[in-house]
Amino acid sequence: MKKAVYRSYGPPEVIQIVDVLKPEPDMNEVLVRIEASSVTRADTMMRQGAPKYGRLFLGLFKPKNTALGTGFSGVIEAAGAGVSAFKxxxxxxxxxxxxxxxxxxFLCIAEDLVIGIxxxxxxxxxxAPICDGFLTSYNFLKDIANVRQGQHLLINGASGSLGSAAVQLAKLMGAKVTGICxxxxxxxxxxxxxxxxLDYTKVSMNTIEDKYDIIYDSVGTLSYKVVKRLISSNGLFMTPVLSAHILWHILWHPKKVKFAATGIKKTDELKRLFLELTDFFNRGKLHTNIDKTYTLSEIAEAHHYLETGRKVGNIAIINQ
Ligand SMILES: NC(=O)c1ccc[n+]([C@@H]2O[C@H](COP(=O)([O-])OP(=O)(O)OC[C@H]3O[C@@H](n4cnc5c(N)ncnc54)[C@H](OP(=O)(O)O)[C@@H]3O)[C@@H](O)[C@H]2O)c1
Known part of the structure; x- marks a missing residue:
């Protein structure tokens, strides 16, 4: 089968499509024939080995795990003898x-991990891209902020993967939403x-008078110093983008400023959020915006587009 790999850190051109043996499922695993997969900002960062301190986990001089891609959607082709949740x-x-x-x-995944119908x-x-924007933003809005009916959220990067998910989720949770793009x-x-x-090319954060219960900076381009006067007294500033600036403010205002890496949350907690999201999708309450699609052999092009920082919603790789 074909698979995208990167054997060294670098630009999108380090990605190669190689032929490898089709995996075989263990007792508790299913073999999925992948129809579509996601390409996300996290994938581009892993490929670059950036930020450099991330290489302590990814591999100091070259990636320990050469495979790419975290989100998938497809059809179960085989199942281990112990699998009971899927057929x-x-x-x-x-x-x-x-x-x-x-x-x-193809991929193999254990049935108790983040997989559902x-x-x-x-x-x-x-x-395929739901576990990027939707799962990450749902973790922030539900588990970190516990967004309640009537609260007012300011969502920066509202046209991105995380931001467009957050706008829809916040509305579903009964909040009032102001988006920035x-x-x-x-x-x-x-x-x-x-x-x-709010159009950030026309409105300066310094001129806004409104107060918000939660500011969710999904793309990490706001300055906490500038926007803190817009946060109500019990309000929160949250971002999925870690920087020295944010770490400094978390140190001084741990109850007010929040960062989380959703991918390192316990699997059972992620699965709970994932199943709740699945229910919203089943009821037609959420919609994934797809900006562009690529084939597996065009994956380097997909990484280039991601790195422009201009995508609207998500992009997907479609297997033919
Ligand atoms: N902590 C976690 O668990 C976690 C998980 C997933 C992702 N992340 C991180 O979250 C960040 C966002 O990811 P994403 O996939 O949502 O990003 P994205 O989709 O690539 O963001 C692109 C969008 O950002 C908008 N944008 C660019 N500059 C902006 C600015 N100055 N102000 C407002 N909007 C701006 C662009 O709109 P315009 O063209 O209109 O500017 C575009 O629509 C990434 O840094 C990613 O690494 C963290």
């Missing part, structure tokens, strides 16, 4: 977290449910 032919989706390997034709009302292309994405952010949209 051959089931359409499933999920995420392999740091073990990667979803940018390929794909909602019938969405395609494999729409299901550039001019070209204003209509998109309104279309996914934002009550107000």
């Amino acid at each position: 051959i032919g089931d359409e499933v989706f999920g995420e392999k977290l740091f073990s990667n390997g979803c940018n390929a034709e 794909k909602p019938n009302n969405i395609t494999h292309m729409e299901a 550039s001019t070209k994405n204003v209509n998109f952010v309104k279309s996914i449910g934002a009550d107000n949209v």
Whole structure:
């Protein structure tokens, strides 16, 4: 089978498509024929070995795990003798977290990990990226902030993968949402449910007078120093993007400023959030926006596009 690998850190051109043996499922694993997979900012960072301190985990001089791709959607082709939750032919989706390997034709995954039945009302292309933007933002909105009815959220990067998921989730949780994006994405952010949209090319954060219960900086471009006056007295500033600036503010205001790496959350907690999200999708409450699709052999091009920082929602690799 074909599989994307990177054997050294570097630009998208380090990615190669290689032929490897089709994996065989263990007792508690299913073999999934992958129809679609995600390509995310986390994948590009792993490929670059960036930030450099990440190499302590990824491999000091070259990647220990050469496989790429965390999110998948496909069809179960075989199952180990101990598998009880799924059967051959089931359409499933999920995420392999740091073990990667979803940018390929097949993968094996244990049934108790982050895998579930794909909602019938969405395609494999729409299901594959759910564990990036939706799972990450749901962790922030539900487990970290516990967003409640009537709260007002300011979501920066509202047109990205995490941001567009957060806008929809916050509305579903009964909040009022103001999204921040550039001019070209204003209509998109309104279309996914934002009550107000601020165009960051026209509005300066210094001139805003409103107060927000939660500011979710999904792309890490806001300065906490600048926006802290906009946060209500019991409010929160949260971001999925770690920087020295954010670490410093977490140190001084641990109750007010939050960062989390969703991928290192306990698997059973991730699975709980994943199953709740699946239920929302089954009920037609959420929608994955796909900006562009690529084939597996075009994956380097997909990484280049991701690195522009301009994608709207998600991108997907479609297996032919
Ligand atoms: N901590 C975690 O667990 C975790 C998990 C997943 C991802 N992440 C991180 O989360 C971040 C966001 O990922 P993502 O996939 O959502 O990003 P993304 O989809 O690549 O973000 C692209 C979007 O950001 C917007 N944008 C760019 N500059 C902006 C600015 N100055 N202000 C407002 N919007 C701006 C762009 O819109 P315009 O073209 O309109 O500017 C574009 O639509 C990444 O750094 C990723 O590594 C963290």
